[in-house]
Amino acid sequence: MDGFKKSLDTALGVILCNIVIAVLVHLIIVMEFVPSMIIMVAVVGIILVLDRFGVVNAMFDAFIHHKAVAIISGVILLIASPISLGSQNYAAHITTTAIIYMIACLGLNFQMGSTDMTNFAPAAFMGVGAYSVALCTVKLGWSPWVGILIGILLSVLFGLVMGLPTLKTKGYYLSLVTMAMQLAFTQVINIMPALGGSNGIPGVGRFTLFGLELYKRYTVAGIRFAPQIPYMFMCLAFLVGLTYVAMRVYYSKSGLSLNTIAQDDIAANCMGINVSRQKLFAFVIGGIFCSIAGSLFAGLDSYVGPETYSFSKSLMLICMLILGGMDNSIGIIAGAFLLTIISEKLRDVADFQQLVYGLILVIMLIVRPNGIIPKRVRNYCGITKRSVVRPAEPQKNPAE
Amino acid sequence: MSDNTLISIKNVHTHYGRIPMLIDVSLDVHKGHVCCVLGANGAGKSTLVKTILGMVNADGGSIAFEGQDITDWSTHKRIAAGIQVASASIGTFPKMTVETNLRLGAYTVHEPKVLAERLEEIYESFPILKSRLQQKAGTLSGGERTMLSIARAVINKPHLLIMDEPSLGLAPIIVDEVFRVVKRLNQHDNISIMLVEQNANKALSVSQFGYIIQKGQILFAGEAEAILKSEFMQNPIM
Numbered sequence: 001m002d003g004f005k006k007s008l009d010t011a012l013g014v015i016l017c018n019i020v021i022a023v024l025v026h027l028i029i030v031m032e033f034v035p036s037m038i039i040m041v042a043v044v045g046i047i048l049v050l051d052r053f054g055v056v057n058a059m060f061d062a063f064i065h066h067k068a069v070a071i072i073s074g075v076i077l078l079i080a081s082p083i084s085l086g087s088q089n090y091a092a093h094i095t096t097t098a099i100i101y102m103i104a105c106l107g108l109n110f111q112m113g114s115t116d117m118t119n120f121a122p123a124a125f126m127g128v129g130a131y132s133v134a135l136c137t138v139k140l141g142w143s144p145w146v147g148i149l150i151g152i153l154l155s156v157l158f159g160l161v162m163g164l165p166t167l168k169t170k171g172y173y174l175s176l177v178t179m180a181m182q183l184a185f186t187q188v189i190n191i192m193p194a195l196g197g198s199n200g201i202p203g204v205g206r207f208t209l210f211g212l213e214l215y216k217r218y219t220v221a222g223i224r225f226a227p228q229i230p231y232m233f234m235c236l237a238f239l240v241g242l243t244y245v246a247m248r249v250y251y252s253k254s255g256l257s258l259n260t261i262a263q264d265d266i267a268a269n270c271m272g273i274n275v276s277r278q279k280l281f282a283f284v285i286g287g288i289f290c291s292i293a294g295s296l297f298a299g300l301d302s303y304v305g306p307e308t309y310s311f312s313k314s315l316m317l318i319c320m321l322i323l324g325g326m327d328n329s330i331g332i333i334a335g336a337f338l339l340t341i342i343s344e345k346l347r348d349v350a351d352f353q354q355l356v357y358g359l360i361l362v363i364m365l366i367v368r369p370n371g372i373i374p375k376r377v378r379n380y381c382g383i384t385k386r387s388v389v390r391p392a393e394p395q396k397n398p399a400e
Numbered sequence: 401m402s403d404n405t406l407i408s409i410k411n412v413h414t415h416y417g418r419i420p421m422l423i424d425v426s427l428d429v430h431k432g433h434v435c436c437v438l439g440a441n442g443a444g445k446s447t448l449v450k451t452i453l454g455m456v457n458a459d460g461g462s463i464a465f466e467g468q469d470i471t472d473w474s475t476h477k478r479i480a481a482g483i484q485v486a487s488a489s490i491g492t493f494p495k496m497t498v499e500t501n502l503r504l505g506a507y508t509v510h511e512p513k514v515l516a517e518r519l520e521e522i523y524e525s526f527p528i529l530k531s532r533l534q535q536k537a538g539t540l541s542g543g544e545r546t547m548l549s550i551a552r553a554v555i556n557k558p559h560l561l562i563m564d565e566p567s568l569g570l571a572p573i574i575v576d577e578v579f580r581v582v583k584r585l586n587q588h589d590n591i592s593i594m595l596v597e598q599n600a601n602k603a604l605s606v607s608q609f610g611y612i613i614q615k616g617q618i619l620f621a622g623e624a625e626a627i628l629k630s631e632f633m634q635n636p637i638m
Contacts, residue, residue, distance in 0.1 A: 253507065260493060260504055267490045270453065272479035272508040272556075377497060377536070 005058040011069045014062050018070065022077040025337070026084060030091050033345045040338060047372055060330075060376060078240070082232045083225075092228035093300075098340035099235040100296050105320050105336045106246045106329060107289025110282045112318065113326030113375070114255060116262035117166060117282065118175040121182035122317045125287045126294030127309030128155045131195060133295045134304040137205030144207050148295040152288050159287030163280040170265075182311050189306040200305025207234065207299045215299070228300070235296050239333075242289055246329050249285065258282055259327070316343070319357055323364055325371025334373055404431040406560055406592050407452070407483075412461035414444075414451050414616075421447040423616045425461075429560060429594050434586045434607035436595040436624070444616040445596045446489065449564045452594075453485060454478050466559065479556075480508045486553035487564035492545055494538030498529055501537050505552030518555050525584075526551045543574035547581070554585060561585065562594045567602065575602065582606050604628050 007013050024043055028036050050056055063070045085092050104126055111119040132154055133147030165177040190198045206215040214230045249255045257278050260268040269275050298304050316339065324335015342360070346353050364371070407429045414422040421444050429435045439445045450456040452463065454475040462471045470478055484505075492501050502522060509515050523530040526547055532540065537548060546566055553561055563582065567575040583606045585591045597603035604610055604624045612620040612632055620632060627633065 256500070256504065257507070259496070263493045263495055264491065266455065267493065269455070269475045270479065270485050270487075270490050271504045271552075272476045274474075274476045377534075 005055060008055070008058055009062040009065060011066050014066045014070045015073045017059060017062070018073045018077055022081055026081060028341055029095055030085070030088060033348065036341070036345060040341065044338070044372060048368065051373075056373065057376065075240075078236055079233075082229050082236070085226060085229065087224050087226055089226045089228065092226040092232060094341060094344045096228050096232045096235055096300055097297075097344065098337050099232065099239050100293050100300065101317065101320060101340050102333045102336040103235075103239055103242055103296070104290045104293035104317055105324070105332045106242055107286040107293065108317050108321055109246070109327060109329075109332050110249070110258070110286035110289070112321055113328075113332070114250070114258035114262065115279065115282045117279070118178070118318070119162075119283075119286070120175055120179040120311070120314050120318070121162065121185065122286075122290050123309045123311070123313035124182045124185035125155050125158065125290030126297060126313070127185060127189070127304075127306075128158050128287075129291030129294030129296075130298035130304045130309060131189070131201075131294075132291075133298040134201040134204045135195070138201050138203060144205050144295070144299055147298075148292060151291045151295050155287040155291035156284050159284035160280060162287070163283035166279045166283065167276045179311070182314055186306050186310050189309075196304070198306055200303055200308075202303050204298045204302045204304060206302065207231065209234065215302075231300060235300075238292060238296065242292070243329055243333070246289075250327070250329065254278065254281060316357070319361055321371075323360065323371060325374040327375035328371075328373055331371055331373030331375070335371065338372075405429070406431045406466065407594075408464045409452070410462050410464070412451060412458045412463065414447055414456055414458055416447075416456075421456075421616050422451065422458075425613070425616070425618055427611055427618065427621075429592060430609070431592055432586075432590060433609055434582065434593045434595055435609045435611070436597055436603040436607040437611045437613055438597060438600045438603060438627075439613040440598070443613045445613060446564060447616075448613065449485065449487065449562055449596055452478075452562060453483065482556075482559035483562065484553040484556055484558035484560070485562045485564065486546075486549045486566060487562075488546070488549075488566070488568040489564060490549075492537040492540075492548050492552065494536065496537060497534050498537055498540070498548060499533045501548055501552055502529070502555055505555040508556060518557070522551050522555050525589075543570055543577070546570060546574070546578060550578075550581060550585075554589065554591060558591060560594060561591050562596070564596045565598065566595075567597065567599050575599070579603075579606050600627075600633065 008017065024039065028040050028043070031039065047056065082092070082095070085095065104122055107125070108119060108122040111117045129148065129151035132151035133144045136142040136147035136150060137144050162178060162181055166174050169177055189195045195201075206213060208214060212230070214234055215227055216230065217227045218225050218230065257268065257273045260271065260273060261275055261278060265275050294309065297308070301308070320336040320339045321332060322335070323339055324333070325331030339360070342356065343353055346356060405428050409425060409427045412422055412425045413420065425448065427437070437445055437448065447456060451458050454473055458471060462469055464470065465478070465481060465483065468481070470481065493504065496504075502519060503515070506515050506518055509518065528544060528547060529551055532544065537545065540548060550563070550566065566578050566582070570578065579602050582593060582595065586593055586606070595603050595607055604627055607624045610622065610624050610627045611618055612627065620627065620630065622630070
């Protein structure tokens with residue numbers, strides 16, 4: 001096993017890792033329901049077994065050591081993977097949906113994963129972004145890009161309003177407040193005709209970039225690509241950018257202080273951390289992420305309705321976070337991916353969808369309560385370019 | 401009040417709900433001194449610490465730190481001004497590594513270079529922590545955890561270090577070690593310390609000045625030697 005770990009920690013090992021991951025993801029997306037599920041269960045099982053031997057951590061270390069190689073090969077694979085989907089409409093649609101949920105989960109993680117404030121209203125934040133785009137394009141005839149910006153501004157306000165009770169409440173009470181906000185959001189939209197009421201707003205304008213329509217069938221080099229492919233590229237760009245932001249925040253002082261507040265907010269305050277400001281920060285930045293995800297979702301479906309951003313969608317996002325592993329961007333992305341694929345592939349047996357969710361959650365919480373790829377111990381030695389303090393040499397066991 | 405008063409608490413009252421906890425407490429800590437506050441359980445020692453830190457509101461009276469009135473400041477602002485606390489009740493973060501805990505202590509230090517220097521200094525003066533850097537704080541022994549909470553408090557080079565019962569729940573041999581550290585911090589690193597303790601003999605042996613607090617009131621204030629000789633030391637509750 002040690003030899004395997006060592007061979008992972010090379011440039012070639014990192015590239016091979018990336019390729020294996022990309023191929024597995026591709027297979028899970030394009031296969032039929034049964035083989036796709038078999039691969040997925042196998043992958044999760046293998047990850048859990050490998051983690052026993054510390055291989056997952058070794059992979060993380062390898063990626064950090066060979067950052068440039070990992071990023072370049074990753075970007076090449078990211079660009080190649082949408083193209084490999086070719087003309088498969090449905091697969092492209094699922095993948096784009098998964099990418100959007102990944103963004104929303106990254107946002108939810110700031111509150112739930114980092115700060116341990118369970119927020120039951122991520123779907124409401126998504127709704128803020130989605131309705132901004134819908135109203136801007138349908139009622140005002142503006143560009144959806146303006147809608148994204150307005151959505152971000154509104155979600156900052158919404159995040160502040162939602163964050164204010166957090167300064168007074170904690171734990172279950174805080175969760176109840178967010179739950180109430182989520183339910184109120186759906187109700188308000190239902191009773192306001194200006195917001196489309198319960199029928200929603202159809203015909204949301206599609207995104208365009210420099211005159212290039214992003215939701216359209218293009219034929220390049222003889223292949224008729226699925227219409228979602230260009231849009232998927234845009235969502236991928238958002239995902240990559242926002243993942244970078246999320247990771248930077250995680251390793252920054254702010255991220256550290258959020259973790260500290262999660263453990264003990266009184267002690268955090270005694271370290272000189274402005275607890276109320278950091279809590280509001282978690283709500284605002286998480287809200288911005290979710291709002292962007294919502295805007296992108298509106299652009300994909302070309303429709304917004306109260307049911308799309310209801311309480312059950314919030315629960316789904318929370319499930320994704322628990323499944324993937326909190327406070328680890330990679331784990332969150334994996335969780336969002338797996339659960340989106342499962343729920344989309346279960347469309348044929350939609351009656352069992354909720355049952356399967358519940359089953360997955362119960363199994364996960366028994367087998368591995370921290371999620372598939374849980375958060376790693378904060379380690380400053382590998383992350384900063386010049387390690388400030390050398391780590392203590394691990395003590396050799398004399399028996400070895 | 402002389403010029404070298406570091407923190408000056410004047411006529412502070414505090415209450416939890418309707419129960420008064422501190423009644424008309426006045427207390428000074430001088431620069432470069434170790435000042436101990438002695439008292440039995442429930443005398444209001446911890447409330448006094450919380451009031452100084454701003455976690456409990458003082459109604460009536462004033463708190464001045466280095467000449468500034470800090471009565472209405474929030475806790476994090478007081479920490480940034482140079483008050484640090486090492487307390488048994490305000491624990492270390494068990495799920496974080498020792499290094500992360502130390503870095504959190506220096507949360508208000510912004511330059512990475514200064515932070516690196518401070519960390520090195522701490523490793524020199526607390527060698528026991530250096531061998532445990534990547535270990536989670538929850539896996540440390542009680543004595544090591546106390547050392548960590550002291551190290552975490554002094555990494556920021558506080559002007560005033562408040563120590564709330566550092567000897568709580570420790571073996572006698574480790575208690576001696578803790579008080580040696582207190583003495584060294586005061587004499588070698590020139591940190592002014594407010595030592596809140598139940599262990600009167602030990603606390604008085606390292607301090608210059610002392611207060612005895614009982615039922616939320618200051619009962620006696622004087623030089624450490626005067627307290628040692630006074631009738632309070634014969635009192636069984638001490």
